Amino acid sequence: MEKPQIIAHVQKSLNYTLYDCKWLPGTARFAVVGSHPRGTGALQMYEIAQGDVTIKLDTEKAKSFKCCTFGASLPGRSHLATGDFNGQLHVWDVDKPEVPAYSVKAHQEIVNTIDAVGGTVGEGAPEIATGSRDGSVRVWDPRQPNDPVACMESDDKATARDCWAVAFGDAFNSTERCLVSGYDNGDLKLFDLRAMALRWETNLKNGICGLEFDRRDIPANKLVASTLEGKFHVFDMRTQHPNKGFASLTERAHKSTVWCARHLPQNRDVFMTCGGSGGLCLWQYSYPTARVAKDSDGLDYGVAGTVALLQNVTLSTQPVASFDWSPDKLGLGICASFDQCLRVLIVTKLNRL
Amino acid sequence: KPMDPMTAQFTRRYNIPLDHLDFRYISGCSDVKELENIYKVLLSGEEGRYPELETHCEERLRLLAPNSRALRKEQPPLSAAGLDQAEWASIAADLNAWTAAVNTNTGSADAGQEKSKTDADDLLPPVRAANATINLSQSQQQQQMASSTTTTSGRTSGSSVSASSAKRPMPRSYDEWSKLEKQLEAQEERDAAIAADEASIKQANASKPSPAATASPASRKVPNLPNRLRVDGLSNEERARLAEQEKAKGNEAFRSGDYEEAALYYSRSVSASPLPAAYNNRAFAYLKLQKYTACVKDCGRVLKAEPDNVKALLRRATAYQKIHRIVDARADLERLLRLDPGSAAGSALLSELDAELAKRGKTSASAKRMVIEEVGSSEEDDEDDNNAGLEANGPVSNALNGRHQAAAGGSCSTVQSSNSQVETEQASPPVMKDPLSTCIPPATVALLSNLSSKRKPQKQPTRLIKKNPRRSPVKNPATRKRQLPRMKRRRPSLRQTNLTRLKRPATSYSKRATMPVP
Numbered sequence: 001m002e003k004p005q006i007i008a009h010v011q012k013s014l015n016y017t018l019y020d021c022k023w024l025p026g027t028a029r030f031a032v033v034g035s036h037p038r039g040t041g042a043l044q045m046y047e048i049a050q051g052d053v054t055i056k057l058d059t060e061k062a063k064s065f066k067c068c069t070f071g072a073s074l075p076g077r078s079h080l081a082t083g084d085f086n087g088q089l090h091v092w093d094v095d096k097p098e099v100p101a102y103s104v105k106a107h108q109e110i111v112n113t114i115d116a117v118g119g120t121v122g123e124g125a126p127e128i129a130t131g132s133r134d135g136s137v138r139v140w141d142p143r144q145p146n147d148p149v150a151c152m153e154s155d156d157k158a159t160a161r162d163c164w165a166v167a168f169g170d171a172f173n174s175t176e177r178c179l180v181s182g183y184d185n186g187d188l189k190l191f192d193l194r195a196m197a198l199r200w201e202t203n204l205k206n207g208i209c210g211l212e213f214d215r216r217d218i219p220a221n222k223l224v225a226s227t228l229e230g231k232f233h234v235f236d237m238r239t240q241h242p243n244k245g246f247a248s249l250t251e252r253a254h255k256s257t258v259w260c261a262r263h264l265p266q267n268r269d270v271f272m273t274c275g276g277s278g279g280l281c282l283w284q285y286s287y288p289t290a291r292v293a294k295d296s297d298g299l300d301y302g303v304a305g306t307v308a309l310l311q312n313v314t315l316s317t318q319p320v321a322s323f324d325w326s327p328d329k330l331g332l333g334i335c336a337s338f339d340q341c342l343r344v345l346i347v348t349k350l351n352r353l
Numbered sequence: 354k355p356m357d358p359m360t361a362q363f364t365r366r367y368n369i370p371l372d373h374l375d376f377r378y379i380s381g382c383s384d385v386k387e388l389e390n391i392y393k394v395l396l397s398g399e400e401g402r403y404p405e406l407e408t409h410c411e412e413r414l415r416l417l418a419p420n421s422r423a424l425r426k427e428q429p430p431l432s433a434a435g436l437d438q439a440e441w442a443s444i445a446a447d448l449n450a451w452t453a454a455v456n457t458n459t460g461s462a463d464a465g466q467e468k469s470k471t472d473a474d475d476l477l478p479p480v481r482a483a484n485a486t487i488n489l490s491q492s493q494q495q496q497q498m499a500s501s502t503t504t505t506s507g508r509t510s511g512s513s514v515s516a517s518s519a520k521r522p523m524p525r526s527y528d529e530w531s532k533l534e535k536q537l538e539a540q541e542e543r544d545a546a547i548a549a550d551e552a553s554i555k556q557a558n559a560s561k562p563s564p565a566a567t568a569s570p571a572s573r574k575v576p577n578l579p580n581r582l583r584v585d586g587l588s589n590e591e592r593a594r595l596a597e598q599e600k601a602k603g604n605e606a607f608r609s610g611d612y613e614e615a616a617l618y619y620s621r622s623v624s625a626s627p628l629p630a631a632y633n634n635r636a637f638a639y640l641k642l643q644k645y646t647a648c649v650k651d652c653g654r655v656l657k658a659e660p661d662n663v664k665a666l667l668r669r670a671t672a673y674q675k676i677h678r679i680v681d682a683r684a685d686l687e688r689l690l691r692l693d694p695g696s697a698a699g700s701a702l703l704s705e706l707d708a709e710l711a712k713r714g715k716t717s718a719s720a721k722r723m724v725i726e727e728v729g730s731s732e733e734d735d736e737d738d739n740n741a742g743l744e745a746n747g748p749v750s751n752a753l754n755g756r757h758q759a760a761a762g763g764s765c766s767t768v769q770s771s772n773s774q775v776e777t778e779q780a781s782p783p784v785m786k787d788p789l790s791t792c793i794p795p796a797t798v799a800l801l802s803n804l805s806s807k808r809k810p811q812k813q814p815t816r817l818i819k820k821n822p823r824r825s826p827v828k829n830p831a832t833r834k835r836q837l838p839r840m841k842r843r844r845p846s847l848r849q850t851n852l853t854r855l856k857r858p859a860t861s862y863s864k865r866a867t868m869p870v871p
Contacts, residue, residue: 008430149481154489
């Protein structure tokens with residue numbers, strides 16, 4: 001079987017620090033957000049055309065942007081939710097970016113991470129989750145101004161750990177939803193938003209930089225948590241044991257921080273991890289023969305599978321901070337790294353996996 | 354003593370004896386860890402550069418541990434220049450075609466979007482109840498208490514409901530005592546409220562995992578989703594997109610072995626857009642779930658749209674075999690082999706069917722099992738009919754399987770299934786391997802033929818012989834038409850016979866043993 005190949009299609013050097021990049025679903029356009037050296041926020045939209053990317057939108061906003069997502073954008077609209085260094089959450093209509101469609105002061109400190117569900121992916125109300133350095137995770141609905149619809153925080157602000165990653169999952173019907181958040185001391189907490197309770201928590205020993213469920217619109221199947229010190233964990237979320245929690249496997253990669261893990265939208269068992277040494281690794285998960293086993297008390301516990309490295313490449317010397325697969329074209333991806341370069345990649349032979 | 358590189362016996366890294374950096378040693382070494390270390394030392398070049406030794410070591414390591422981390426190489430990404438010309442041309446053409454298609458789609462979609470946007474907004478579920486808070490520190494303490502580890506911090510730190518623990522002075526008079534009583538009551542209520550909260554949180558935390566753990570795996574795995582998508586009012590492209598999404602989800606669930614979930618997603622996909630591909634996949638899922646009639650139905654739909662679909666023919670043939678419609682199975686397999694003569698699974702299945710037919714002794718390939726609706730005049734036949742409760746018009750397979758299950762008992766064990774939705778037409782013995790993916794091993798063929806021979810000999814052959822002398826002899830059971838039950842002219846009807854036994858004395862022509870008349 002031939003291995004997938006990673007091809008660097010376009011490389012564009014920009015004049016600001018890139019923090020995040022996301023595809024606009026249903027189109028060949030993507031958004032890039034970052035920070036100008038003077039502390040203002042950069043928001044750009046590019047389009048793939050004939051072997052190059054053409055710029056469609058170039059705006060500068062008041063404060064540097066840290067993260068962005070199109071997840072709460074309903075089909076047919078292009079609403080980009082961004083979190084900035086001041087703790088503000090804005091939702092921009094990229095066709096009319098002068099005034100934000102929704103704006104709220106989400107946190108007192110920088111919004112480190114953002115995730116959204118309910119737009120084109122996931123059933124139910126569109127919601128945006130933000131995690132911040134002040135240790136709280138807040139869920140916002142663009143139809144409700146000023147107040148979050150859910151808030152997960154600790155009363156003791158002094159000892160609260162920074163939240164570095166959030167991810168939605170389990171959004172397969174309009175009532176079910178769960179949110180997982182990762183903190184800088186390795187805490188991983190799974191909240192059930194329907195019951196509004198903490199469902200599970202664990203500690204992964206290293207700070208969690210990236211979290212993603214393999215698919216948001218099915219009952220939670222797998223969760224990948226990428227951490228500092230070159231590790232990532234894959235949890236099998238189908239079976240929860242009351243004591244052991246979820247089964248997981250750990251893998252070392254990149255020899256440096258694994259910044260994020262992104263699943264291929266067309267195949268939930270293939271994902272890409274981005275490393276702090278500027279590399280990308282493509283992995284494939286295989287399920288064990290029996291995903292569930294019974295322990296001595298007769299309770300079910302999950303069995304983790306195995307993960308195999310399909311391909312790895314080194315793109316730059318600086319960390320690759322963000323990667324996004326195109327939801328419409330198999331194998332097309334964009335990545336942004338701290339060397340101020342935006343790259344468009346094509347991964348071949350994924351349909352033969 | 355400082356290590357002199359000229360006389361050193363071990364490498365600086367990993368302390369490997371220098372003798373081990375040798376072709377013969379590496380060829381004979383089976384210790385993966387040591388090989389990895391040797392490889393890393395060679396790559397680093399600290400002991401010198403030996404390219405052939407490096408490749409030899411890499412090959413040996415790849416042989417022993419292909420997934421070893423030491424074999425991971427950093428390499429730059431490919432570029433258009435590094436690829437094969439033709440390959441790059443096809444990739445670039447594909448990408449350009451896609452961008453062109455997507456741009457035209459967005460252009461046409463924008464025109465029709467305005468009206469549907471407000472409609473879509475109304476269809477959204479309402480905003481979640483505002484400002485629900487999950488208090489992390491409190492829930493952390495609940496977790497700690499639930500797992501019964503000692504907490505160093507007191508209850509009050511971080512808990513949102515603070516209990517006043519100030520000491521109260523002893524009362525000096527009865528008035529003070531009544532005031533104190535009120536305070537104590539209030540305090541008790543607050544404590545009770547806290548305890549109730551904790552209990553509910555603990556229960557929520559404890560009960561959250563237990564339904565997932567103790568409930569049957571089936572109920573957790575199949576999501577609580579409607580069988581069809583809400584697609585009224587959506588454009589064709591939207592429906593196609595949703596259908597494609599659901600089909601992809603179904604494919605993924607199928608690959609991880611969740612066949613019911615897969616069948617659910619495929620059903621949702623066909624409700625949005627009834628493509629033959631989705632029906633075909635659903636048929637396969639039903640086959641894995643042993644819902645053979647449903648599989649046959651879906652394959653029928655596929656073949657109506659695409660008469661040459663090889664996969665659908667094979668799946669339908671397998672399903673027919675399982676519900677003992679051998680003739681239909683053979684017909685499908687012959688059609689399959691005409692379209693795809695090289696199909697290994699098809700020819701294996703066909704040979705298996707022939708073997709089964711030969712075991713049963715039917716010479717004509719078109720033989721069907723017939724239920725004898727007409728009853729002879731013999732008593733045993735009547736009683737058999739009564740006991741088996743045969744409906745004259747009943748479907749063949751039901752009656753047969755009823756007999757099989759009664760007769761074969763334990764030898765035909767019903768196949769394990771994790772849910773109760775399995776239909777009754779699965780009295781077949783478990784097949785170990787998927788006949789569609791691999792050829793059926795001879796062991797399984799032998800098993801099948803064994804099991805078929807273990808079934809008790811059916812009554813039909815004997816009953817064919819023991820027929821009513823008044824009626825014309827049956828020449829060919831296959832050509833005999835299924836007939837409605839003939840009116841039994843001479844004897845009263847069965848039901849009446851029972852009644853007559855009780856009420857009236859036996860008539861002379863009834864050969865049944867009469868019940869004693871009270």
